[in-house]
Amino acid sequence: MQITDVGLEDAGEYKCEAQSILGKNEKTASLVVQSPPQVSLSPGPTYIEMGKNITLPKCHVTSFPPAVITWSKFNDGLAQSRTVVKDGQLTILHAKMADFGSYECKASNILGHVSAWTHLTVFQLPRFTKTPPARLYVEKSKTISVPCQATGHSQPKITWLKEVGNLPVGRSQVSHDGTLQISNTKVEDSGTYICTATSNKVYKAVTGMKLTVNECDPVGVEDSDTIPDAALKASTFYNGNYHPYYGRLNETRGRGAWCPRTKFDRTDYLQVDMGAVPSVCAVATQGAPLVREWTTKYKLHLATDGVTWKTYKESNVEKVFPGNSDQNSVVKHSLTTNVMARYVRFYPVTYYTFPCLRVEIFMRK
Numbered sequence: 001m002q003i004t005d006v007g008l009e010d011a012g013e014y015k016c017e018a019q020s021i022l023g024k025n026e027k028t029a030s031l032v033v034q035s036p037p038q039v040s041l042s043p044g045p046t047y048i049e050m051g052k053n054i055t056l057p058k059c060h061v062t063s064f065p066p067a068v069i070t071w072s073k074f075n076d077g078l079a080q081s082r083t084v085v086k087d088g089q090l091t092i093l094h095a096k097m098a099d100f101g102s103y104e105c106k107a108s109n110i111l112g113h114v115s116a117w118t119h120l121t122v123f124q125l126p127r128f129t130k131t132p133p134a135r136l137y138v139e140k141s142k143t144i145s146v147p148c149q150a151t152g153h154s155q156p157k158i159t160w161l162k163e164v165g166n167l168p169v170g171r172s173q174v175s176h177d178g179t180l181q182i183s184n185t186k187v188e189d190s191g192t193y194i195c196t197a198t199s200n201k202v203y204k205a206v207t208g209m210k211l212t213v214n215e216c217d218p219v220g221v222e223d224s225d226t227i228p229d230a231a232l233k234a235s236t237f238y239n240g241n242y243h244p245y246y247g248r249l250n251e252t253r254g255r256g257a258w259c260p261r262t263k264f265d266r267t268d269y270l271q272v273d274m275g276a277v278p279s280v281c282a283v284a285t286q287g288a289p290l291v292r293e294w295t296t297k298y299k300l301h302l303a304t305d306g307v308t309w310k311t312y313k314e315s316n317v318e319k320v321f322p323g324n325s326d327q328n329s330v331v332k333h334s335l336t337t338n339v340m341a342r343y344v345r346f347y348p349v350t351y352y353t354f355p356c357l358r359v360e361i362f363m364r365k
Contacts, residue, residue, distance in 0.1 A: 013028055034111060044057065044121075046118065047121050048095045056092070057089075059088040126197035135210045137212050137334075137364075139334050146180045163208075168189055187214070193209050231272060231274070235267065237260065241254040246258055270359065279338060309343075312337070
């Protein structure tokens with residue numbers, strides 16, 4: 001028997017059988033085919049996020065005698081403490097940007113050696129440094145600025161879109177630092193807004209915000225027929241000219257405002273019982289109309305039962321509201337966090353001359 005162009009697949013046991021009228025006999029012979037290595041390896045590229053583990057494509061080798069397989073990195077050495085070679089595959093642990101590059105699989109035996117290459121790309125997803133609030137509540141006709149900033153191996157590009165529909169046409173813009181601004185907010189602006197950070201036009205990170213735009217109407221603290229005098233209380237009051245129930249917006253009775261007994265006690269407050277539990281959307285303040293006394297900064301505490309009080313926070317930080325800069329101007333602030341309350345306490349923090357207040361509270365329809 002003659003075999004031409006012998007290949008590795010021809011290796012094995014062969015049987016020769018002879019037979020005549022006198023009987024038969026057979027012998028076997030083993031054919032061992034030696035071959036230099038042949039390698040098959042996917043060229044890649046293989047992609048891996050920085051910090052994760054990656055196993056490169058398997059280096060498939062045929063040869064006899066069996067080849068020794070080694071891996072190396074082009075123009076660099078392997079990070080020995082973070083690489084494992086098993087069954088012809090190279091695993092890199094906790095990938096770093098320095099692991100980016102071409103890797104050689106080399107197979108060798110006594111008849112020769114051969115190599116193949118595969119490429120690894122290590123990327124870093126953009127990482128947000130400022131994100132929008134998960135939920136944002138705002139009243140109609142306001143201007144909002146929503147931050148969204150990210151960093152990455154290359155500076156990410158920030159884009160915004162509305163999940164259903166388009167960004168408000170003519171009333172929205174995205175600044176160079178990724179901040180989304182919407183002016184003259186409308187109820188139809190409500191919805192989910194998506195901020196996407198993209199690096200190298202490929203690698204993306206996504207965050208979102210649910211915006212709710214409401215009509216925001218006064219509860220009626222200004223009107224004693226709506227909120228009776230008995231519903232306004234305080235920790236202290238200066239004298240009979242500054243009763244708690246004089247702490248109504250545009251009040252003119254007495255000296256026209258509530259003032260605490262002293263200007264030094266930061267635990268003093270003016271409390272309003274709204275009689276129901278609405279969703280509070282805004283508050284407004286004035287100073288004392290007949291004297292140059294007003295509150296320049298204040299905080300809010302709220303409760304549904306008048307017993308368990310919660311400090312008003314935004315982005316999980318206690319909110320200090322800017323107050324007034326004169327006696328009669330009304331300064332109104334929207335609450336961007338949804339809060340249900342029956343009782344609201346105004347705590348003066350800083351003041352001009354004396355911490356006097358007149359207030360109104362607004363609720364969502």
